[in-house]
Amino acid sequence: MLEILLNIIFLLTFPFLFIGIINKTKAFWAGRKGASVFQPFYDFIKLLKKGEVISTTTSFVFALSPSLTFASVVFAGLLVPVFNHRAILSFEGSFILFAYILALGKFFSLIAAMDTGSSFEGMGASREASFSTLVEPAFFIIMASIIALSGNYTFQSLSLILQSSGSFGYLIIILSVFALFIMMLVEGCRVPVDDPNTHLELTMIHEVMVLDNSGPDLAFILYGSGMKMIILASLIANLIIPTGLSFFYSIIAFIGIIFILAIIIGTLESSFARLRMTHVFEFIFTMSSISLIILSLTMISMHKHGG
Amino acid sequence: MKCFYTGLFLIFLGGLISIAFSEKLKAKIVSLFSGLGMILVLIPSLNVLFTGNTISKNIYFPEPIGKVNFVIDPLSAFFIPVISVMCFIGTLYAIGYIKPYLNKNKLTSSHFFFLSVLITSMLLVVTVQNSLFFLIVWEMMSLSSFFLVIFENEKKEVISAGINYLITMHISILFIIAGFIILALKSGNLASFKQVFELNNSLANTIFILLFIGFGIKAGFVPFHTWLPKAHPAAPSHVSGIMSGVMIKTGIYGILRILSLMSIPSVEISYFVLIISVISALFGVLYAIAQHDLKRLLAYHSVENIGIIGIGIGIGMLGLTYHNNLMAILGFSGGILHILNHSIFKELLFFGAGAVYNKTHTKNIEKLGGLIKTMPYTAAFFLIGSVAIIGLPPLNGFISEFLIYLGMLHNFEIKSPVILIISILAIASLAFVGTMALLCFTKAFSVVFLGNPRGKEAESVKEEVSPIMLIPMGILALFTFLIGLFPQYALFLVKNPALVLLKTTDFSYETLLPLNIFNTVSLAGLGFIGLVVFIYALRTLLLKNKNVCDYKTWDCGYQAGNNRMQYTASSYASPFLSFLKPFFVKEFDTKKPKGLFPKEAHFELHIHDIFEFYLINPVINANKKFLEQFYWIQSGSTQQYILYGLVFLIIALVGTIF
Numbered sequence: 022m023l024e025i026l027l028n029i030i031f032l033l034t035f036p037f038l039f040i041g042i043i044n045k046t047k048a049f050w051a052g053r054k055g056a057s058v059f060q061p062f063y064d065f066i067k068l069l070k071k072g073e074v075i076s077t078t079t080s081f082v083f084a085l086s087p088s089l090t091f092a093s094v095v096f097a098g099l100l101v102p103v104f105n106h107r108a109i110l111s112f113e114g115s116f117i118l119f120a121y122i123l124a125l126g127k128f129f130s131l132i133a134a135m136d137t138g139s140s141f142e143g144m145g146a147s148r149e150a151s152f153s154t155l156v157e158p159a160f161f162i163i164m165a166s167i168i169a170l171s172g173n174y175t176f177q178s179l180s181l182i183l184q185s186s187g188s189f190g191y192l193i194i195i196l197s198v199f200a201l202f203i204m205m206l207v208e209g210c211r212v213p214v215d216d217p218n219t220h221l222e223l224t225m226i227h228e229v230m231v232l233d234n235s236g237p238d239l240a241f242i243l244y245g246s247g248m249k250m251i252i253l254a255s256l257i258a259n260l261i262i263p264t265g266l267s268f269f270y271s272i273i274a275f276i277g278i279i280f281i282l283a284i285i286i287g288t289l290e291s292s293f294a295r296l297r298m299t300h301v302f303e304f305i306f307t308m309s310s311i312s313l314i315i316l317s318l319t320m321i322s323m324h325k326h327g328g
Numbered sequence: 329m330k331c332f333y334t335g336l337f338l339i340f341l342g343g344l345i346s347i348a349f350s351e352k353l354k355a356k357i358v359s360l361f362s363g364l365g366m367i368l369v370l371i372p373s374l375n376v377l378f379t380g381n382t383i384s385k386n387i388y389f390p391e392p393i394g395k396v397n398f399v400i401d402p403l404s405a406f407f408i409p410v411i412s413v414m415c416f417i418g419t420l421y422a423i424g425y426i427k428p429y430l431n432k433n434k435l436t437s438s439h440f441f442f443l444s445v446l447i448t449s450m451l452l453v454v455t456v457q458n459s460l461f462f463l464i465v466w467e468m469m470s471l472s473s474f475f476l477v478i479f480e481n482e483k484k485e486v487i488s489a490g491i492n493y494l495i496t497m498h499i500s501i502l503f504i505i506a507g508f509i510i511l512a513l514k515s516g517n518l519a520s521f522k523q524v525f526e527l528n529n530s531l532a533n534t535i536f537i538l539l540f541i542g543f544g545i546k547a548g549f550v551p552f553h554t555w556l557p558k559a560h561p562a563a564p565s566h567v568s569g570i571m572s573g574v575m576i577k578t579g580i581y582g583i584l585r586i587l588s589l590m591s592i593p594s595v596e597i598s599y600f601v602l603i604i605s606v607i608s609a610l611f612g613v614l615y616a617i618a619q620h621d622l623k624r625l626l627a628y629h630s631v632e633n634i635g636i637i638g639i640g641i642g643i644g645m646l647g648l649t650y651h652n653n654l655m656a657i658l659g660f661s662g663g664i665l666h667i668l669n670h671s672i673f674k675e676l677l678f679f680g681a682g683a684v685y686n687k688t689h690t691k692n693i694e695k696l697g698g699l700i701k702t703m704p705y706t707a708a709f710f711l712i713g714s715v716a717i718i719g720l721p722p723l724n725g726f727i728s729e730f731l732i733y734l735g736m737l738h739n740f741e742i743k744s745p746v747i748l749i750i751s752i753l754a755i756a757s758l759a760f761v762g763t764m765a766l767l768c769f770t771k772a773f774s775v776v777f778l779g780n781p782r783g784k785e786a787e788s789v790k791e792e793v794s795p796i797m798l799i800p801m802g803i804l805a806l807f808t809f810l811i812g813l814f815p816q817y818a819l820f821l822v823k824n825p826a827l828v829l830l831k832t833t834d835f836s837y838e839t840l841l842p843l844n845i846f847n848t849v850s851l852a853g854l855g856f857i858g859l860v861v862f863i864y865a866l867r868t869l870l871l872k873n874k875n876v877c878d879y880k881t882w883d884c885g886y887q888a889g890n891n892r893m894q895y896t897a898s899s900y901a902s903p904f905l906s907f908l909k910p911f912f913v914k915e916f917d918t919k920k921p922k923g924l925f926p927k928e929a930h931f932e933l934h935i936h937d938i939f940e941f942y943l944i945n946p947v948i949n950a951n952k953k954f955l956e957q958f959y960w961i962q963s964g965s966t967q968q969y970i971l972y973g974l975v976f977l978i979i980a981l982v983g984t985i986f
Contacts (some may be wrong), residue, residue: 072875076882078780080700081713088864095863096856113849117733118721120759122856125720128766132711135774135895137881138697143779149903150770156764161759165752169740196507237870241863280448304906316752320745 032098035248037062039283046287068240078138086133087238093126093246101255104272106180111173116164134230145229162312166319167250179259189322200311205253212290254282329385335368339538343444347437353429354440359419361693366412373408376400380824396458402824407454414574414671415447417800420565424797445472453578459508470497477563489562503542507535510664536597547579550608551939553631560627565682573675577607588828598645605638606757613764616934617901621691622681633670637663643735646692654760656740658828662731669724673716677803688785695783696776707777709801714769716808722853724811771900780891813853816846824936901920913941
């Protein structure tokens with residue numbers, strides 16, 4: 022019961038902190054003092070108090086979409102194991118529901134962007150849809166390989182790689198962490214795929230889709246995208262943290278990894294420029310290639326051990 | 329069994345009687361009778377479906393058909409409700425859809441007559457177990473659907489699509505006949521299915537592949553799918569719905585029936601089925617993305633979904649060959665459930681497309697937009713259909729895909745490197761298919777229903793379609809929710825059919841299948857809907873007493889935006905398609921603007937199917953060249969034809985003497 026409670030508290034509070042730390046890191050590299058790490062939370066509260074401007078072109082889809090997308094992210098969060106490698110809702114093949122429920126949220130955010138009839142938002146939707154077609158298959162290859170290795174059909178398999186595949190396990194973990202990190206950058210719309218700081222540039226993807234949202238709807242969207250980041254970061258943390266730690270230490274390790282990831286993202290954003298649009302496909306393909314390497318390693322490892 | 333015959337007869341009678349009535353009443357009569365017939369055929373079939381007992385009856389026909397065995401086993405009993413219920417909903421929709429065509433010298437009599445013939449023959453196809461009689465009803469089904477396709481026969485493209493369909497179906501029956509003949513030669517008689525298939529030798533693979541191609545043409549597996557994107561747009565929407573939702577599934581039925589009669593399939597054909605299905609799913613959705621014609625787009629999605637059904641069947645077959653019962657049951661259950669699911673949401677989407685066509689008179693989605701304001705119900709139903717067809721939770725498409733995924737994951741227990749690679753690549757393909765479908769349906773739904781109208785066709789729409797067209801869509805939308813939210817009960821529909829394919833009965837379905845997963849999935853679906861409602865209520869609460877104002881879409885300070893500046897279907901799909909250009913044959917038709925004050929400019933892009941372009945068309949052209957050699961035979965002079973007749977008679981006479 023305590024675990025579930027802590028799990029939910031983590032899910033609800035860390036999105037703000039995660040984004041706050043990224044921004045703080047960026048400020049540090051830029052030589053600025055930067056806003057407080059709690060600033061995203063203050064922004065959230067401020068947006069909740071505001072009214073909204075709604076385009077006359079839009080329909081119920083536009084009104085419903087931010088709530089539905091946010092709900093889908095929260096729900097996906099329930100499926101992901103947090104402290105102690107345990108998820109609130111865990112069953113065989115839960116990663117499929119996880120990916121598909123996030124896709125449902127994406128579906129609604131795409132059609133909401135198209136609902137405004139704006140050419141900018143259409144452009145963002147088109148790009149977002151195109152890029153995400155490549156991410157999902159790679160994610161499925163990684164998850165299926167890990168499941169095949171560990172023989173566990175839930176998300177818990179992430180932490181069981183080492184036990185089942187010995188020395189190959191380290192390689193697979195490193196590669197999986199790298200691939201999931203790319204996925205986090207793509208899904209979270211960070212540099213080098215997209216820059217969350219820009220508005221109204223012809224190279225933008227996700228930011229442009231929410232041009233017409235304001236007030237509570239915008240708050241949900243921002244909160245949701247932050248939550249999506251920490252959900253994916255949790256997957257990475259699950260890969261790294263070994264099993265068998267006591268509950269207390271696993272919390273410390275978990276939160277430590279989440280913070281380190283935020284700092285890495287902030288550093289990356291300060292030192293890299295955004296990729297040219299034509300190169301984004303190639304960047305995402307790195308993830309696909311890594312997933313194929315993981316698949317081959319899995320095959321070799323299973324052949325050696327299970328025969 | 330008597331109940332079933334009576335129902336069958338009633339459905340046929342409806343078509344026959346309707347000829348005598350006025351144009352206005354025909355659709356209603358056919359619908360009424362197929363509704364009554366539906367109830368009667370449902371009683372025995374549901375009984376068989378839930379208990380698993382087989383009922384059968386022999387009827388003696390004059391030679392050469394002889395004894396015909398009518399059997400309702402769990403497999404048939406699964407298809408009978410799918411056919412009868414979906415067709416009844418189709419006829420209901422037809423009442424509204426046909427209205428604009430009445431009293432315009434259309435052949436409505438023959439249309440409704442053949443509609444009831446189609447329903448009757450499909451029901452016969454899935455119950456008869458005699459190869460000769462099967463071929464007869466199969467041909468009846470193809471012919472009646474041909475007449476349904478060419479309803480708008482004054483249009484040239486409709487006729488050409490119809491002829492294409494007719495020819496393709498006869499190539500299909502050619503393969504089926506070839507398969508049956510080999511079987512008959514090997515077993516010595518052409519009497520009944522069961523005896524015919526009771527063989528297990530090296531020929532079994534050849535026969536299976538012949539029959540798979542024959543039935544696969546009907547079902548629309550790549551590369552035999554080329555008739556689908558032609559015939560579906562040409563047919564009226566209720567017919568496209570029935571054909572795509574129900575009729576192509578008889579091809580799947582044929583494949584499943586062979587599987588149920590064969591002993592354990594060999595490894596080669598299991599992989600063959602799996603790989604061809606993966607290719608079908610991938611290319612079906614890939615070409616769907618490139619379409620501007622709403623019904624063509626949906627037709628390509630049928631190819632995709634047939635592929636997904638095939639993946640399920642292929643996984644089931646692999647489970648059989650490797651003696652992994654769990655994998656087999658998951659694969660077959662998923663494939664069979666997807667048959668039902670696809671018939672529901674595909675019919676729903678075709679009806680939605682039909683409603684749009686009824687009001688706008690165009691199938692070109694580039695001219696549409698903003699219809700959600702004038703046709704809110706159609707839009708909502710189309711949205712539900714879209715979510716379901718992509719396979720997103722909490723609707724029905726997710727459940728069958730989830731079963732298939734689980735089946736593929738259980739491949740790993742076999743511990744063979746080949747099956748590991750193949751199954752993980754199949755998992756990735758299915759995920760890729762899912763995301764491409766997401767791209768395709770965000771495009772289709774938003775370009776048709778959202779934003780502002782892109783042409784006068786969409787602007788001219790003033791009101792929603794009549795309730796008689798909305799009610800069938802509503803029923804189908806309800807089905808997608810019911811199966812999606814209560815999968816644990818939906819599994820009882822596929823339990824006995826899947827066990828027929830599994831052949832062994834030394835375990836119970838409940839102990840084998842992890843049913844508790846589906847209780848969790850059901851709870852998850854309900855919980856998710858609850859969460860959405862909660863958050864939306866929170867939003868409403870937050871916006872209470874706040875300033876919510878309406879304004880135009882933010883145009884970044886540019887004050888002269890117009891509707892033509894919106895993203896179109898082509899531009900939406902463009903980044904993705906340019907990335908996958910090797911898979912398309914593009915044909916440009918451009919007229920560039922010239923001079924200082926350009927008057928005319930024009931750009932058109934047509935995207936062709938590589939299978940049609942490089943595989944089907946060359947065969948047809950070579951065939952044409954060969955047949956052109958015989959043009960001189962058809963000279964047009966009567967004297968010459970009489971001479972042919974005379975020569976033929978003489979040859980026949982001489983032939984009988986020797």
